[in-house]
Amino acid sequence: MFQRATPDQLWKLTRPGNRHDRLTRDNLLDLEDHHLVRIESVQEDQRQVWVLTRRGHGEAKQLLEPKGIRVSVLRKQEYDPDTGELLGTGYDDHAAAVTSTAAELHRAGIGHRLGFQTEIGHRLGNSYVQRADLVVRAPEAGVPVLLLEIDRRTEDAHDLVAKLRRYWEWGRLLPRDADKRTVDLVRSRPDAIDQLVNHEQRLWRRVYPPTGREGLVPVAFVFADTTEAKVANTVAVLEEAGRRYWAPRRYDSLYLKAVTARDYRQAVPVVVTTLEQLQEHGADAAVWRRLGRTGEQTLTDALDNPDGHDLYLAQEARADAEDKRHRATQREAERPVCSRCGRKFTDERWEEITVHRTAVRAGDKSVCGPCRADDVAREEAAAEAARRQAAAPPEPEGEQEPGRGRGWFRRRP
Known part of the structure; x- marks a missing residue:
């Protein structure tokens, strides 16, 4: 190794x-x-x-x-x-720094001694091979995979940005045996790889296990044998020039003001530290800084996304519940009141007077359901009375009072 x-x-x-x-x-x-x-x-x-x-x-x-x-x-x-x-x-100083970094990680319980690999190639679509100085797999320590670049400040800061870009590009590649429909979709739509192709369909999942977090394979830059000022300047360039590759995005939500969570799914998690900090405090100490954050954290805390997908789900659920409560309150404030008895309309009566197919026979739209039922009952009673009256036989015309008609035919004395 x-x-x-x-x-x-x-x-x-x-x-x-x-x-x-x-x-x-x-x-x-x-x-x-x-x-x-x-x-x-x-x-x-x-x-x-x-x-x-x-x-x-x-x-x-x-x-x-x-x-x-x-x-x-x-x-x-x-x-x-x-x-x-x-x-x-x-004895190449860079090789020594790589070995020392692995030693400090193992000493802190991050990675098995046989779980380290050096100079692991990641081939891009243009056949360029980006080689990681060190790869560690430590699922028992909460770090299923981590790619490390060891820099003794022999490289320009923008060269490190280029490395970060290549890791980002490699994380977006499809495997060679990807189905034709997916390949054609990605070629025809630049945003398809982000929106329509999940990580399980990508090449990197054939090489490394799931990270257990949102985003692509995490990358760590470990600086060795240099000054704090040079490290600070390099990290500033990485943050600014490499923002497209490590920075999360806003979630596409209906509740933009309520949802402050960030979408890390297409980002490369990037952490930085120095070999001197690892040797002095240990790799399991708060010596790692995540790009985009202030202060140093433990490695697992730095790789976690407390403002990521879990927060998004919680904020989205709260915002949706609040929106439903607000709409329910607003609807109650707009609910009609019966002009006759003062009662509020039920949902059924409200719908009856507003939906076109039922409004035409809803009667007096200013009265509630029970009052409308009373109107219907009175109308039906009146109609029934009229029907009965119309069905009764008519009285004979010119009928005389009893005992008077036959007196006209009496015999004269």
Whole structure:
């Protein structure tokens, strides 16, 4: 995994619970006796740099590669043909910073010693390969995956912005076997990858596990062997020039004033720290700063989104409930009152007088349902009386009073 390491780094990677690196040094000497490791160089500060021998490299490959763990290339012993001096013994400061960063993460319980990978390539659509200095997978520590870039301020700040852009672009790629409909949709609509293609359909989910948070794969910039002023200037450039890639967006909500949550789904979570802070306080301390925030947090707190999707759901629900209460209050204030008895209209009566298909036969629209029912009852009673009257037989015309008609035909005396 790491080509070279000092006893101090190996101690933190293998025996972080020990108070010092004495046991690690003893183990190195024992491995040296068995021709499995050798000292490659001694630094100016007297640190010994150890590497695997050919025999040790072969045994490491047999042990680790069947488990899917990549072993770094063999550091060969090569000598100058003229002077006989051992070549290639310069201990690259960047490689040392990468190993030290991994050691501090492991010492803090963030990542298993065999869970680190270096120089992992991420191929973009134009075939450019963006290589991460270090990849850690530590789900038990709340960090399923984290890509780390170790910078000793040998790169311009805008070069780091370009790296961030490439990680963002890689997180938006589709796998090669994506269905044709999705590919055509993304090609025809620039916003399709954001709005219509979820993370499960993208390439990065074939490579890394879900992060457990909104957004793409998180990236950490660890600065080493530099000044606070240079780090501050670099972070300021990252924040400003890289805003498109790390910054969340506003949610498209009907309640813009009530919803303050931010949408992190298409953003790269970016955290920054220094190797010196990791060594002094520990990687599990509040030494990480999330771009867009002030102050330092623990790594998991920095990666979390307290103003993200969970807050959005809560604010949206509260705003929707408040809107319903407001509309209900407003509706009650507008509810008609019966002009006859003073009672408020029921919803059914209100609908009856306002919907066109029922309003034509709603009768007096100023009265409530019960009063309207009384009107209907009176109308029906009057109609029934009229019907009965019309059905009764008429009286005979010219009928005489009883006992008077026959007197006209009496016989005369």
